[in-house]
Amino acid sequence: MKNYKIYCDLKSDLAKKKRLLSNLKKAVANEQEVLSLEIEIEEELNALNMIFNHLILQHSSRSEMV
Numbered sequence: 001m002k003n004y005k006i007y008c009d010l011k012s013d014l015a016k017k018k019r020l021l022s023n024l025k026k027a028v029a030n031e032q033e034v035l036s037l038e039i040e041i042e043e044e045l046n047a048l049n050m051i052f053n054h055l056i057l058q059h060s061s062r063s064e065m066v
Helices: 004-027 031-066
Strands: none
Touching: 004 031
């Protein structure tokens, strides 16, 4: 359950950053700031995928035990 909470928090943060990135691109902001945010989003998306995969493996392991 702890991993699921982390997953939900990361997913929420990622959505906020994607909105911010979209707003920055619309405002034609500093390119470095946009690039930095894109990298941060990519890193968080990778973390989100790792946690999701872990949750799937955990669920699969529990299902096999039954």
